[in-house]
Amino acid sequence: MIEYYKHTLPNGLRIVVHPDNTTPMVAVNLLYDVGARDEDPDKTGFAHLFEHLMFGGTRNIPSYDGPVQNVGGENNAWTSNDFTNYYVTLPAVNIETAFWLEADRMNELDFSERSLEVQRKVVIEEFKQRYLNQPYGDIPLLIRDLAYKVHPYRWPTIGKEISHIENASLEDVKGFFYKHYAPNNAVLSVAGDVDPEKVFQLAEKWFGAIPRRNVPVRNLPREPKQQEARHLTVERDVPSPFLQMVFHNGSRTDADFYANDLLSDILSNGPSARMFQSLIKEQRLFSDVNAYIAGDRDPGLFTITGRLMPGITMKDAEAAIKKELHLLTTEKPTEYELQKVKNKIESNLIFGEIHYLNKAMNLAQFELLGDVEQINKEPELYRSVKSDDIRNVARKIFTEENCSTLYYLPTEKGR
Amino acid sequence: MAQTIDKAPEFRNIEKIDFLPVEQYKLNNKVPVSMLRAGSQDVTKIDIEFPAGAIQAGMPLIASTTANLMLEGTENKLSVEISEKTDFLGAYLNSQTYHHHTVFTILCLTRHLPEMLDLVNEIITRPSFPGHEYDLYLQKKYEEFSLENEKIKTIASRNFGETIFGAEHPYGRQLNAEHFKLISLEQVRKFHQDHYRPEMARIFVAGQPGDDIISLLNRHFGQSPHQHHETDAIVPPPATSSEKIKNIKKEGAMQTALRIGRPLFNNHHPDFIPLQILNTILGGYFGSRLMTSVREEKGLTYGIGSVIMPLKYSGLWVISSEVAGESRDKAIEAIFEEFSKLQNDPISEEELSMVKRYMMGELLRNFDGPFSTADIYRTLQEYKMDFEFYENMITTIRKISTEELRKLAVKYLQPEDFRIVTAGM
Known part of the structure; x- marks a missing residue:
């Protein structure tokens, strides 16, 4: 159980506080309800580029990082398809500095051509470092484009292509800010050595005067149901073939999310999991396998990956994975196996309650998903999943026409 | 535009760290x-x-x-x-x-x-x-x-x-x-x-x-009988290559990975702690000289950092980055320019006091909770040290001057002591 206190300001900013006096530190986490899914198809990568620009300073405070470091703090941020999240960890006695900085940049940024020019270059290097100049790095670009035809999940947060980042203009930047950055489009969560009442007072003091902004209602195209098996084969300079299969499943807030999550754990969470034991250890087809779900706010993907052992054909590798998936659609997992993955979830939830920053991020996300109270219902929702539910979910998603398959092969030269 | 408060709030300096008892x-x-x-x-x-x-x-x-x-x-x-x-x-x-x-x-x-x-x-x-x-x-x-x-x-x-x-x-x-x-x-x-x-x-x-x-x-x-057998390995001094720069070409690369560094000593050396402070200024945190120059001013990289790694019988100072392939030489030049600035221009009091406060906050963060504290303690034990090492670090952080740091830069940031390895474009 995570104890929390909640308050909403007149301008719509929601505040969630978790007091934890086992640490002298505090995390101040500001989660904005904007991500790569809110981008135009011809201006992708923008939410993430914008995250970089949020550190470019304001008219009041020319540098964001300087004052954080000056009070012993550290800060960073991340962008996903659904969210943009900013966080500061600092000695709890200096919490007010974080409020000052976050409120100031929520109020207004200093939109400068110079800052945009540099961050465009930095993000392009990030694009190369993490996606283009990394073995298998461009898979997220390829697989999303294959699995989605309409919904903006068809591009990753880094963007569809470098040119979109190169072409970003200052006008785009300004427009994006006033469209998405607003107190009524964010959740502020605070976890650490704090008194909730004092945090609410600080929130009022620093964020209270920021006006509510007109945030357009999100109206994203629905991805039509996939009707046919999709395939893509690419050749790259990599040492071994790689297979990726994705299935549309559902969203984070669906009732069967928990069965989906446990299903992926049965396949690949921990050394005893099925794919690891069967595909790596017994059949020796793969050197690495994985299964995971996206947990996105709009319907997302159930992903299976495997890197092939030398001499194994794609055909055999794919057939072996399909056999594992098929088994789950015909036979329920045993009570023992279900209990095992539930035990793992239980300990992971407890391990996750150790660190104040982790708690702050989770609280903010649950509040933005609908209701922070959900965070304390999760353990019971996992516990209540039955073996029938696992089989039903497997039947629902593991079908030929719901699958997109990527063959990622070494070029002749690379072999 | 709304009335917002533009005055920075008061803050406190972190004076001490409460180490968990071992x-x-x-x-x-x-x-x-x-x-x-x-x-x-x-x-x-x-x-x-x-x-x-x-x-x-x-x-x-x-x-x-x-x-x-x-x-x-x-x-x-x-x-x-x-x-x-x-x-x-x-x-x-x-x-x-x-x-x-x-x-x-x-x-x-x-x-x-x-x-x-x-x-x-x-x-x-x-x-x-x-x-x-x-x-x-x-x-x-x-x-x-x-x-x-x-x-x-x-x-x-x-x-x-x-x-x-x-x-x-x-x-x-x-x-x-x-x-x-x-x-x-x-x-x-x-x-x-x-x-x-x-x-x-x-x-x-x-x-x-x-x-x-x-x-x-x-x-x-605790059941098997005690035997004495601490025969430690013999580790000779480093045999650093005389080759100053080594470029390795990787077919198809879009970036170049850089490693620039020198052999050093471990945490028993009296200059080790002061050098940690110099390293923080050079490349040890987000606002460091290298991040500011190579990323935030020149946009040549997504990230660059430097670290001093103690080893049981030696040590290492190394700068790492992956830079735009075509800008390799520009990035290397920018790195050595920061060496020379640290040797010639005194660090401003403002920058130094910020780094001192940042380092104190970082210590507080690192010593937060039993797991990370135990990891630090285990590492210290390899050097037969305990938390006194960090007490000394706190004392040094508090009293070190810009002039001491400049002298350290002159002594330890001589370009000829450094080796450059690049891989990529």
């Missing part, structure tokens, strides 16, 4: 146990350290293969039974091999400690090293090795290790394809026999392990 015990056979009891959850982490590192093994691959294979079967349990048991308890069990030792780590809910310790005792004392697990492990490892070879940062850092210490030096030796042919299951068994006995362990417990922990540990690690 309880010291000895098991019946004198195996030392260090314990940090703290935390809000009934969770325990136990590190069990053996003098079984890559250096004791002589050849790369042997020490890590031995540790990983110990988890793949015992006299009583198959590999799959070990995995099932660990997963069913929702626990994590893994090994990490370093230069001078290997550490087995258990992370679990405290109520599962008795079963996990029972399992780990079996793994340490009675592993069976099945041949088929050995073959499979090495095949998988070789695949990982081939994949790593494709990454420019791995190519750069492997070559950098050889450049600084020498290819035959215990700290410079790198894993290569040949080692996969040379290793044998016999070597692995022998390495286990010689380096894994309960009485050779050092144990570090963190979290809320409960009242029975010492008797539990005694049952599993």
Whole structure:
């Protein structure tokens, strides 16, 4: 159980506080309800580029990082398809500095051509470092484009292509800010050595005067149901073939999310999991396998990956994975196996309650998903999943026409 | 625009760090146990350290293969039974091999400690090293090795290790394809026999392990008789290459990985702590000189940093980055320009006091909670040190002057002492 206190300001900013006096530190986490899914198809990568620009300073405070470091703090941020999240960890006695900085940049940024020019270059290097100049790095670009035809999940947060980042203009930047950055489009969560009442007072003091902004209602195209098996084969300079299969499943807030999550754990969470034991250890087809779900706010993907052992054909590798998936659609997992993955979830939830920053991020996300109270219902929702539910979910998603398959092969030269 | 407050709030300096107390015990056979009891959850982490590192093994691959294979079967349990048991308890069990030792780590809910310790005792004392697990492990490892070879940062850092210490030096030796042919299951068994006995362990417990922990540990690690056998490896001084710069071309690369560094000393040297402060200014935090120049002003990289790494018998100062391929020389030039600024222009009081406050905050962050504190403590013990080292660091941070830092820069940031390795475009 995570104890929390909640308050909403007149301008719509929601505040969630978790007091934890086992640490002298505090995390101040500001989660904005904007991500790569809110981008135009011809201006992708923008939410993430914008995250970089949020550190470019304001008219009041020319540098964001300087004052954080000056009070012993550290800060960073991340962008996903659904969210943009900013966080500061600092000695709890200096919490007010974080409020000052976050409120100031929520109020207004200093939109400068110079800052945009540099961050465009930095993000392009990030694009190369993490996606283009990394073995298998461009898979997220390829697989999303294959699995989605309409919904903006068809591009990753880094963007569809470098040119979109190169072409970003200052006008785009300004427009994006006033469209998405607003107190009524964010959740502020605070976890650490704090008194909730004092945090609410600080929130009022620093964020209270920021006006509510007109945030357009999100109206994203629905991805039509996939009707046919999709395939893509690419050749790259990599040492071994790689297979990726994705299935549309559902969203984070669906009732069967928990069965989906446990299903992926049965396949690949921990050394005893099925794919690891069967595909790596017994059949020796793969050197690495994985299964995971996206947990996105709009319907997302159930992903299976495997890197092939030398001499194994794609055909055999794919057939072996399909056999594992098929088994789950015909036979329920045993009570023992279900209990095992539930035990793992239980300990992971407890391990996750150790660190104040982790708690702050989770609280903010649950509040933005609908209701922070959900965070304390999760353990019971996992516990209540039955073996029938696992089989039903497997039947629902593991079908030929719901699958997109990527063959990622070494070029002749690379072999 | 709305009325917002543009005045910075008051803040306080962090004056001291409250280190968690470390309880010291000895098991019946004198195996030392260090314990940090703290935390809000009934969770325990136990590190069990053996003098079984890559250096004791002589050849790369042997020490890590031995540790990983110990988890793949015992006299009583198959590999799959070990995995099932660990997963069913929702626990994590893994090994990490370093230069001078290997550490087995258990992370679990405290109520599962008795079963996990029972399992780990079996793994340490009675592993069976099945041949088929050995073959499979090495095949998988070789695949990982081939994949790593494709990454420019791995190519750069492997070559950098050889450049600084020498290819035959215990700290410079790198894993290569040949080692996969040379290793044998016999070597692995022998390495286990010689380096894994309960009485050779050092144990570090963190979290809320409960009242029975010492008797539990005694049952599993305190029974075998004490023997004295601390024969430490002999590590010669670095044989740094005379070649100043080494460029490795990687077909198809879009970026270039840089490693620029020099051999140094470890934390027993009187200049080690002051140099940590100089390093923080140079490349040790987000607002560092290198990040400001190479990323925020010139946009040549996504990230750049520098770090001083102590080693038991040496040390290393290294700057790492992946930069736009066509800008390699520009980035290198920018890095050395920062050296020269630190040597010639005094650091402003404003920058220095910011770095001091940042470092104090970082210490507070690092010493927050039993797990990270225990990790720091275990590392200190390798150098036969305790938290007094950080007390000294706090004192040094408080009193160091810009002039002292400038002199250190003159002494330790001479370009001719540095070697450059690049891999990529």
